[in-house]
Amino acid sequence: MEPNLVQQLVNAAEKAANIARICRSNEALLQLLVQEKTGPEANARFEHDFKTLADVLIQETIKHDIGTLFPAMRDAIKGEESPNFKNVDGESVTIAVGETAEETANCLASILNVEVAEVLAGEVHRAVVYEESLLGEIPALPADLDYSNLGIWIDPIDGTAEYISGDSIFTDFPGITSTGLDCVTVLVGVYDRTTGIPVIGVVSQPFHNKLDENVYRSLVFWGVCLPELQANNCQFERPERDNRLGIFSSSENGDILQRIMELGYEFAFAAGAGHKALKVITWEVDLYLLSKGSTFKWDTCAPQAILRSLGGDMYSYRGSIGDSKPTPLSYIEDGEETADTKCNKDGLIAVRDVTLLDDLLKKLTE
Template identity: 40%
Template sequence: MAGLLQALVGVSEKAAQVARLCRREEPLFQLLVAEKTGPDRNRRFLQDFKTLADVLIQEVIKHDLGKEFPELRGHIHGEESNEFRNAQGETVTVRVCATPGDTAALLLSVLGPERAAAELLAAAVHRDAAPGDVELPDAALSVPPRDLAIWIDPIDSTNEYIGGREDVAPVDGIAPGGLRSALVLIGAYDRHTGCPVLGVINEPFFRRDPLTRRWQGRYHWGVAYGDTRLCSLSPPPPPRPTPRLVLSRAEGGPVRAALGPLCGDGDGDGDGHGLRFAAGAGYKLLCVILGLADAYVLSEGSTFAWDACGPHAILRALGGGVVALAGALRARRAGDTGPPPELVYNRPAEGAAGAERWANRGGLVAYAHPQHLEAVLAALATVPGL
């Protein structure tokens, strides 16, 4: 497991470098900017550059992990399809080729005349990734990679990544949006149980160097397997008497109104000082991991396995978790006093197709302290329709 965790950290760093490269190098940045400008964004090829960057990072992670751990091949899953239709109507399968020149040629078949962009991307893809500086005790080395599978979100919060806002002021440490919320998420789960066991979150745009003006990143990891709990982060601070919750801005009024009083909002209008709002599922999960929020509540099925798997493993390593909201409320109303059901990552949703097969239907609650989970579930149990 130590070698696998080092590899996950290493490929997350490589992915972060590609994400930063796309904003730093002019030929790549101009393609990103074109995504924002509207009618001309797909003039040269049918899929936007944002999606190509996503897919390429995903394929790099799959290639590098599969090369080092052959037993994982066929069990590394991502958000994106790696097939594109180019301007000539041809289907191009994006992959990492044997040489930088071959990869650049393949990318050119999608990017059309953008040779400089294709060559910059190919060089980054073939650059060796330094292994993560992760040391684990022997006690953690008990799960073979053949029992695991991987979920990847190559650039979570892609709209914020494309928007590129750099000056979004945080509120109590939580950035409401902007580049800070664009993350690389990698999680390993047990193929048989679906339980998350390893997680890596990489923040490519954590801070900007004041001298070079270049973005610098950081990463976090966690292991939760059997009785082993290891994490790059310290345990969360003691629970606040009045919890701070982070939500999506799209969250409905009834949920806000139910949670507002819990957070110290006396009039119940859902705008209390304990409610915070942010972009990106991964970033909101990270806010709970870092202790900036006590829980992340989402009542809709708008997140997916690739969003939650890595952060869920880190939360478990810290003593928290991610609960399936609808299932937890059903159990509560039925009088079940056992632990609420946590999300699992090996079971597609019945009757769904495409990406929806892996949606976290019925919402979720990510928490650091069990008492805050209990308080959130008690408040939401009063909301009709949940």
């Protein structure tokens, strides 16, 4: 009998959060772990882009843990980061999770001192079960679910720049942070490889609840949207607001914002694609729109699955305008994957209330 995939993804996300917190808690270690992305790995939207060993280690840990439990899925688990990292001598090291903590520590020791490598390896191989009361009751998945037809996209740390800096700036709207650790998420999304439709999503906020200096507790959201099963732990009520509220990147096109404002929306600006999508999931905003092609499949697969379980969805911005109808983002596997095919190059629109789309698309096509 297969273990419950949703629970195992939640556990993997919590292990990821533990690793992220450990790496973040030591400033010297954090600076040591940072390596600037260059060339095709960099996100052209940002002047500087970074990857950290925490990113790479989390991604490889999730791939190892889920691939071990669900071998039929192993070759279809993909993530944002290359597993290659350079050490202080300029040598390229491939980060790999071994079968034992000792093997993993030996690999990490190519980059870190032995003591730190052993600590991180211990976290990678520690059994983690996330059972917070807010998780809700995770249902049994259909017995005939074909795991060999499922793929996974991982964003190990969405909001890496926020993760590194940690500087918080707040918006004028309660509960919505513009920048800071609250914008950091771990995203694990499962999609049907035949249809390209997201079917399971897990979104974790590793730094949601600060208990003490450098001590945080996660908050995890999950959703399932299979033909025969829809479930989630995101049954939030929409708060009373005089106006609708949209959340955007600070670099969003001014003309687009003006058109949306004419529909009665107020604006919040925040970092992190996963964070902005999560604000739609929790009803803290009505709309997340991005007109630029600066998000990727690993950014959107998990929150889109959760939104679909709630009756919402995530759509292509230009595709929906061009088709004059809502066109959901797709994860269909079509030939060789390149940086371009991994990108949501036509932007996105995320909503829980799909009835908002009619007026929105009309206004955007004027």
